[in-house]
Amino acid sequence: MVSKNTKQYNVIIAGAGAVGCACARELSARGISVCVLEKEADAAFGISGRNSGVLHCGINSAPGSLMARLCVEGCENFDAEVSDLGIDFRRTGKYIIALSPEDIPALEALLAQGESNGVRGLQMISGRELGKKLHGARAAAAIHASMTGIFDPFRYTIALAEKARSRGTDFFFGHRVTDVIRCLHDPSSEHETGRFTVKTISPSGCRRDFSCDFFINSGGLCAGEICRMAGIEDYTVHPCRGEYHILDRETPLDLPLPVYPVPGKRSGGLGVHLTPSLSGNIMIGPSAEYLQEDDPDQDDLPFGENYSTTGSVMEKLFIEGRQLLAGMYGEDSSSDPLISRKDIIRSFSGVRPKLTSEKEGGFADFVIEDRDGFIILAGIESPGLTASVPIARRVSGMISGSGVSGRVRHDVPGGEAGTARIICRCESVTEKDILDAYDRILWLGGIPTLKGLKNRVRAGMGSCQGCFCTVNIIDLLEKKRGIDPLVFCQDRLPGSKLFAGRVRR
Amino acid sequence: MKTDIIRKDVAVIGGGPAGMAVADKLCDLGITDIMLLEKENYLGGVLPQCIHDGFGLIKFGKNVSGPEYAEIYRRRMGEKNIDVHLCSTVTEVRGNRLTVASPDKTLAPQGLFTLEAGAVVLASGCRERNRSNAGIPGSRAAGIYTAGTAQAFINLHNLMPGKEIVILGSGDIGLIMARRLTLEGAHVKCVAEIDSVSGGLKRNIKQCLEDFDIPLLLNTTVTDVFGLSRVTGVQLSSMHFSEENGVFLPVPGTERRTDCDTLILSAGLIPENSILKDIGAPGTDVYPGIFLCGNALYVHGLVDDVSDSGEQVAKDVAEYISAGPGSPSASRYAFSQANETRAENCRFLSEKRLKTLADAGRKTITCILCPNSCEIDEDFSGGRCPRGAQYAREELTDPKRILTSSVAVDVPASPAHPTVSVRTSGPLPKNRLADAVKALKDIRVSSPVGCGDVIRRDFIQKGVDLIATGKFSG
Numbered sequence A: 001m002v003s004k005n006t007k008q009y010n011v012i013i014a015g016a017g018a019v020g021c022a023c024a025r026e027l028s029a030r031g032i033s034v035c036v037l038e039k040e041a042d043a044a045f046g047i048s049g050r051n052s053g054v055l056h057c058g059i060n061s062a063p064g065s066l067m068a069r070l071c072v073e074g075c076e077n078f079d080a081e082v083s084d085l086g087i088d089f090r091r092t093g094k095y096i097i098a099l100s101p102e103d104i105p106a107l108e109a110l111l112a113q114g115e116s117n118g119v120r121g122l123q124m125i126s127g128r129e130l131g132k133k134l135h136g137a138r139a140a141a142a143i144h145a146s147m148t149g150i151f152d153p154f155r156y157t158i159a160l161a162e163k164a165r166s167r168g169t170d171f172f173f174g175h176r177v178t179d180v181i182r183c184l185h186d187p188s189s190e191h192e193t194g195r196f197t198v199k200t201i202s203p204s205g206c207r208r209d210f211s212c213d214f215f216i217n218s219g220g221l222c223a224g225e226i227c228r229m230a231g232i233e234d235y236t237v238h239p240c241r242g243e244y245h246i247l248d249r250e251t252p253l254d255l256p257l258p259v260y261p262v263p264g265k266r267s268g269g270l271g272v273h274l275t276p277s278l279s280g281n282i283m284i285g286p287s288a289e290y291l292q293e294d295d296p297d298q299d300d301l302p303f304g305e306n307y308s309t310t311g312s313v314m315e316k317l318f319i320e321g322r323q324l325l326a327g328m329y330g331e332d333s334s335s336d337p338l339i340s341r342k343d344i345i346r347s348f349s350g351v352r353p354k355l356t357s358e359k360e361g362g363f364a365d366f367v368i369e370d371r372d373g374f375i376i377l378a379g380i381e382s383p384g385l386t387a388s389v390p391i392a393r394r395v396s397g398m399i400s401g402s403g404v405s406g407r408v409r410h411d412v413p414g415g416e417a418g419t420a421r422i423i424c425r426c427e428s429v430t431e432k433d434i435l436d437a438y439d440r441i442l443w444l445g446g447i448p449t450l451k452g453l454k455n456r457v458r459a460g461m462g463s464c465q466g467c468f469c470t471v472n473i474i475d476l477l478e479k480k481r482g483i484d485p486l487v488f489c490q491d492r493l494p495g496s497k498l499f500a501g502r503v504r505r
Numbered sequence B: 001m002k003t004d005i006i007r008k009d010v011a012v013i014g015g016g017p018a019g020m021a022v023a024d025k026l027c028d029l030g031i032t033d034i035m036l037l038e039k040e041n042y043l044g045g046v047l048p049q050c051i052h053d054g055f056g057l058i059k060f061g062k063n064v065s066g067p068e069y070a071e072i073y074r075r076r077m078g079e080k081n082i083d084v085h086l087c088s089t090v091t092e093v094r095g096n097r098l099t100v101a102s103p104d105k106t107l108a109p110q111g112l113f114t115l116e117a118g119a120v121v122l123a124s125g126c127r128e129r130n131r132s133n134a135g136i137p138g139s140r141a142a143g144i145y146t147a148g149t150a151q152a153f154i155n156l157h158n159l160m161p162g163k164e165i166v167i168l169g170s171g172d173i174g175l176i177m178a179r180r181l182t183l184e185g186a187h188v189k190c191v192a193e194i195d196s197v198s199g200g201l202k203r204n205i206k207q208c209l210e211d212f213d214i215p216l217l218l219n220t221t222v223t224d225v226f227g228l229s230r231v232t233g234v235q236l237s238s239m240h241f242s243e244e245n246g247v248f249l250p251v252p253g254t255e256r257r258t259d260c261d262t263l264i265l266s267a268g269l270i271p272e273n274s275i276l277k278d279i280g281a282p283g284t285d286v287y288p289g290i291f292l293c294g295n296a297l298y299v300h301g302l303v304d305d306v307s308d309s310g311e312q313v314a315k316d317v318a319e320y321i322s323a324g325p326g327s328p329s330a331s332r333y334a335f336s337q338a339n340e341t342r343a344e345n346c347r348f349l350s351e352k353r354l355k356t357l358a359d360a361g362r363k364t365i366t367c368i369l370c371p372n373s374c375e376i377d378e379d380f381s382g383g384r385c386p387r388g389a390q391y392a393r394e395e396l397t398d399p400k401r402i403l404t405s406s407v408a409v410d411v412p413a414s415p416a417h418p419t420v421s422v423r424t425s426g427p428l429p430k431n432r433l434a435d436a437v438k439a440l441k442d443i444r445v446s447s448p449v450g451c452g453d454v455i456r457r458d459f460i461q462k463g464v465d466l467i468a469t470g471k472f473s474g
Helices: A018-029 A066-076 A078-085 A101-116 A127-133 A153-166 A220-229 A311-328 A384-398 A431-444 A450-457 A469-481 B017-028 B066-079 B147-157 B172-183 B202-212 B274-279 B303-322 B335-359 B387-397 B430-441
Strands: A007-014 A034-038 A094-098 A122-126 A141-145 A149-151 A170-173 A176-182 A196-201 A207-217 A238-247 A259-261 A273-276 A282-285 A344-354 A367-371 A374-378 A422-424 B005-013 B034-037 B083-085 B089-094 B097-101 B112-122 B126-128 B144-146 B164-168 B187-192 B220-226 B233-242 B247-250 B256-259 B262-265 B269-271 B290-292 B404-410 B419-424 B444-446 B454-456 B466-468
Touching (some): A007 A196, A018 A034, A018 A153, A018 A384, A034 A207, A066 A078, A066 A384, A094 A101, A101 A122, A101 A141, A153 A170, A153 A384, A153 A431, A153 A450, A176 A207, A207 A220, A238 A311, A273 A311, A282 A311, A431 A450, A431 A469, A469 B147, B005 B097, B005 B303, B017 B034, B017 B066, B066 B303, B089 B112, B112 B303, B126 B147, B144 B147, B147 B172, B164 B172, B164 B220, B172 B430, B187 B220, B220 B247, B274 B290, B290 B303, B404 B430
Parallel strands (some): A007 A034, A007 A207, A094 A259, A207 A374, B005 B034, B005 B112, B034 B083, B164 B187, B164 B262, B404 B444
Antiparallel strands (some): A094 A141, A122 A141, A176 A196, A196 A207, A238 A344, A259 A273, A367 A374, B089 B097, B097 B112, B126 B269, B220 B233, B233 B247, B233 B256, B419 B466, B454 B466
């Protein structure tokens, strides 16, 4: 039964990560009416915003897999995406290094795999050549992969969302999908009903129904759960956490490109690596630890969304990162360490939505499957960010219908001149940057949060991690946008409030 | 677009106690061609948020609060016509050339202007060691603040960070915040300190923790943080120092959970001088007219010492200018000397730590009248001045405290909730502090309020007034 106030769309997408937003952009460009339902307050709050920010070349994926094909396609075509989205990107290349001669056979196998995947720009180089190219780095051998690059995953995902929005996509944030019901068409009904009714709940408990002809399950960590809502029991997501350290930009290390070790066969990740970001920070990570449902540390966290960091992994990452750096900079591990714990400005984690269990290990291929209008995108882990646009193109091919294309909205906020006062000194973010970001979150349909602002303009991502600018941001939003600080959230809705009350009434 | 370069004898970066002292002293020495750059929209640095008393005893011979201390210098800036630029952030220092982001449309039509100065004094203060610097694992939920950030919210923006509090680190800001939060009705469950001795002033341990029965847990740190959206608790563990690894390690089996909604970190301060990163390493051949002072050089314990550092550097800068810019300076505040000056300070600090450790067991009364924190023995000896013995006698019979807090300002038809900082003109009986805070909650003053205005005569006790220490207009 569909009530009159049920919103109807051609396509509903669950999840405003990179893949969901890429699908929305692709479909709305065809004039199809699209709606994105996202349980969090903003785009890129999940997997898409918690990773290395690397454009992968496709060397690591199994030959013949979707992962390999779509990753190579995404990597080859990324320059065009970058210019369409107006974001920064640097094709830095990367090194995969064999630290000891025992790793060379694995490195050779990796090279062969990459070549059979059709990856261009791969080259095996000797340890000596590596040393010449990378300030005296010491290794037995290395692969240089010239197609690899780095970009800002927040801005990428948000730019996809904004493109979709400007083509008429409706975003509903704070809308968690609770049920997807396949409807039997009732010819006697006076309402035009879609094939699916989608039920949602907001953090405050408000329920709302939507209806559509095609449902795209791009739910990331929730993809398995959303499948089960529609009676599909085939996919179980095994959340596998990866922790990272971010080093202060002031650390006097120059890392021009990502450096990876040879990945272990059964490891669910690519191994702890060093990645520079466009902003000039070095990231160490990620680890790969499967989350356990009965973990006492799980506390009141929903399974799979535990973004905590752990003392033992933090220490392990620091030690491994320091060793990798020492090797790379040709330093004796006995000499002055290149980095100290004080250089870490932030530790964070992301969770991979793996389809392989801890016992199975390794990688399963991406699932892109059309079950009669219910499209499953499951197991979109690394290199999902790189493959996001090719995935969206495939999905688009599964969806029939068209509309009047080109309904471009010209009301994107921002752009007019404003004050140059800097309120985040570490990242040189101005008042105007903050207010524009705030307005654009609202324009997208999002709920402004401290994290949402930070992801857009980097306020609070620098050396001080927001010790100074948080105060200024709260004050600015209160004065210029009438925001009550008592209801403003850090990230999660509705509980991540920053304050307990007023000191004086 | 080409913009004109502004030239000055001296550029001072930072309008806190150090920077204002530099400008003030330079004027006295006859150097008046100065530009003072401050990133916030007020002068004083952190002083306006440090509403507690204990400042000025060395510099001015009187006990004042942070806002009052700032006001003394702020007035001098006005009297001496110092060229002060607020909301102006230096984004780059290259030699003696600064790039400044400024909202001043005449100075910086495109938002930036270039300033070339004979001498540059960095007085940019320090920043707080954050959660990741301190290596604290666990949830990334809301409710984790550095002490200074929490202090700014409470004292400048009328916002309570939480109700059930654990404080990590017993530096002075942590101790001061423990008292402030407690007086405002929050429950400070403990102050944990990883070291076997607190780095805070002894008088602060007494008047901020002991007065309110807040436990100080030495050799203890936070080893995990719980909570999905907002902090729900922390794990505390006992720690021991591993000489072998040079780090503190948890003692297995000592982990215990403490429920709280807020974790406040007072885990140390870091001099904020990264703006100089592009000019070269200290000791190398860089532009000689670059100086550092106050907490940008190294972290000082007292604001009086910070001002002093500003005055000292002003003398060296005056000398440098009169010798003709470009000649090397042997000043301990010169950029080239920074590493030696910091090493000297480290030696001083480790000696101080050893002395505190040695004194830890003594049964004494800590005099809280000044930062000397003299230990008065049972026979009333041990004070460096006669007030020590007098204080100890009073503390045994009729303990008294100055109250520092804030009151609401009435601004009709405004959605904002401004407050102004206040203190009592003299000490109140310690057991009346809670009543006094209760009375403060009902007070509403009308705008404008000036620093020094009497808000209530005979507040709680005859002869003690409630006076504004900050100011508000608008």
